Amino acid sequence: MNSMHKIRFSITLLVLVLTSTSAFSLTFIENVKGYTLNQQGKLITFSNIAFEDEFIVGMDLAQEPGGIVTKINGEGRVMLPGLIDAHGHILGLGQNLLEIDLRGSQTEDEAVKRVLEFVSANSLLTIRSKKEDTRWLIGRGWNQVLWPTKAFPNKASLDSAIKDRPVVLSRVDGHAVWVNSAALKLAGIDANTPSPAGGEIVKDKNGQPTGVLIDNAEYLVTKLIPKADVEQLSAQLNAASEHLLSLGITSVHDAGISKQVYDFYQQQAQTGQLRFRIYAMISATDPQISDMLTKGHINTADDMLSIRSVKAYGDGALGSRGAALIEPYSDDKHNHGLLVTPQESLPSLFSQVLAANFQLNFHAIGDRANRLALQQFAKTFKIYPENTERHRIEHAQVVAVEDIPLFKELGIIPSMQPTHATSDMNMAEDRIGKVRLKGAYAWKTFLEQGSRVAFGSDFPVELANAFHGLHAAVTRQTPENEPKMGWIPEEKVSIEDALRGFTLDAAYAAFQDDKLGTLEIGKRADFIFIDRDIFKRPASDIRDTQVLETWINGQQVFSKSL
Structure with a gap:
């Protein structure tokens, strides 16, 4: 960071100290090898960070600030923003x-x-x-x-x-x-x-x-399986929390919750029991969706829980030949896949969600499902022009090449999962052939046209480790680093763009980029320490990165040494 930035950060910190009406207690972590993106997505570095309680108040300070209560030596370790799994x-x-x-x-x-x-x-x-x-x-x-x-x-x-x-x-x-x-x-x-x-x-x-x-x-x-009770939900949430925090994941976009889970998450948030941030999508198939939409957006003061979106379901998956395709499957000539939500139901579904001022996140894997979603977004935006921002297509896995520009034109966010490509490479060409692969798992194509791509894992479909996703995005290789040049290598992305998908653009896809996704003054102090410099090491090493510590709201919530 240049000297002008250091002066600006120092002045900002001084102003905060002088104008604070309460006892100003700082945590100051020095001697770090910090990386973050700025709001424009440019990678910047820093050597120290200061935060008061939940919020960052200074970075890369030229001199040690006053009022420090806790001082920590980062021991030269690599610090990154907390990772966000967008699906x-x-x-x-x-x-x-x-x-x-x-x-x-x-x-x-x-x-x-x-x-x-x-x-x-x-x-x-x-x-x-x-x-x-x-x-x-x-x-x-x-x-x-x-x-x-x-x-x-x-x-x-x-x-x-x-x-x-x-x-x-x-x-x-x-x-x-x-x-x-x-x-x-x-x-x-x-x-x-x-x-x-x-x-x-x-x-x-x-x-x-x-x-x-x-x-x-x-x-x-x-539907016959007995519903989990609160005790079982708590056990599931606790098991997931332990696992995700150990992987440096500080926020998750939960792709499809029932009314029962809607109530459970709010109860957990009200009693301070959420251990990582949850951006939850209401399931469009829940019988009580209308009631949940009527209650409006849910946003807790500490930003640990946000509910302002709906997850709808377009088609099935490629592996089970349920993804809806325009032309038949290459390995099943009489099969076009399945539309989980009938086409004739799309207008009322889209209108219901957009009229309630909620974000619509539409699951679409096959090119037909993606096309129908894009067409319906365009039609519904004309009816509700006040709600056209940051809607998403979840997966956007196989898209007709001619439809890709519509994402940018309509402002639709492709919410994609890099490890799906490396898991599917052994069967994708069998399912759809070489021609349709040109619009499949096309992360770089989306980025080059100016789309903001939110990255996730789709756990437990894939493993929840975001460093597996970063590795897949950069190399397009299996865990064994095969094939040598990567599968469809022209769609590889840079490590900076991959990190952006798991931080800033994931936050953007949740209307949270003013609070989360980067380490900047005024944002929440969500960050991790890792055991290697992923910007300097070979791309093949990214997958094996270990998280040493995870911090949320300025509090350490995981340590590998514990």
Whole structure:
């Protein structure tokens, strides 16, 4: 930082000290290797930082300020702004941490083995219904693309292991479930049950359900699972909090909450129990959405909870061939994917949300879903011109090349997840072919046209570690740094732009860039210490970065040494 900036920061600090009406107590951290972006997205460095309680009051000061209560030697460690995950599922992560984890299973048999191991070791953690003899086994993380057969699993393998208890195992992307016969029986699903709109009951050649339910068909079973009570929600939130804070994540945009969770988050905020910031999106499918919209925006004074957006659902996922495509799947010529929300329902949905002055964040993975969303935004903006700012498309994963400029023209934020590209590279071309890949996972194309891209992970679909996302964004490589030059390398972004997606632009996507996302005077003191300089080390090293400390509102909330 140049001398003029130092003088300005020093003067600002002096003014704050002289005009403070209360005892001015500073925390001053010196000897840091600090990096942040400014409001224009330019990377700047600093060597010290001062904050009073929750707010930054000085940076890169030429001399030590007066009134210090706490002085800390940063020991030359690297400091970054707190990381913001613009798309995750907080309680889903907590549930995943407490229940059956199938991530990385290499075969269907291995997945079944993990279910049995969980039953043996963790029977008390299963969700129980009011009838003690009907205990649901819940898990997540299987991905048939990683299995030798690449075929969907079958109820038969689960039936051979678990006959008397319903089992519901979500695919890694959450857009399909694998269930056993006990679960199908409870849901009344048999050969005569038709697939619901926007979903599919997968059936074998004899017309019998195989145990795989895609997108809206999931609800035929999942609606029967007893709702978690407050005690279980608290356990899930606590497990997620411990995990996220250890990864340096100080804020999460929770992509789709129910009325129950809406109330739970507010209760947690009112009693001071939220440990990281939550920007929650109301689920458009919740029966009580109208009531929640009527109550207006929720913003706590400490900025720990904000609810002013709605998550709507356009289509399914690419891996389960549920993403809605303009042309058929390259590896399934009669399949265009699924529209989870019917096209004819879009006008009323968009109008309902925009009329209430809420942000609309629309899940769209396939090019058809993205196109329909863009078209509907354009139409609805004409009806509600007072609410046209910072609406989002969540994922924006496969977009027709000719539609990409519409994001900039309409001011729609692409909310994207870098690790989706590195997870999908082994099947994406099979699903959509080379031509459509030109508009897929196109982060740099969006940035070059001037779009602000909010980055996230979509945990627990992917791991919640933002440094995995930074690595994927910069290298477009697997954890093993393959392929050598990266997958579709022309869409790599710089480390500065990648960090911007996980900080400043994520904050912008939540209307919080005046408070969060960078380390600047007047903003909240959310920052982390890490074990390496990601701006000086090879890009291949970014993924293994370790978080040493996490601070929120000027308070240390995680330390690796503890």
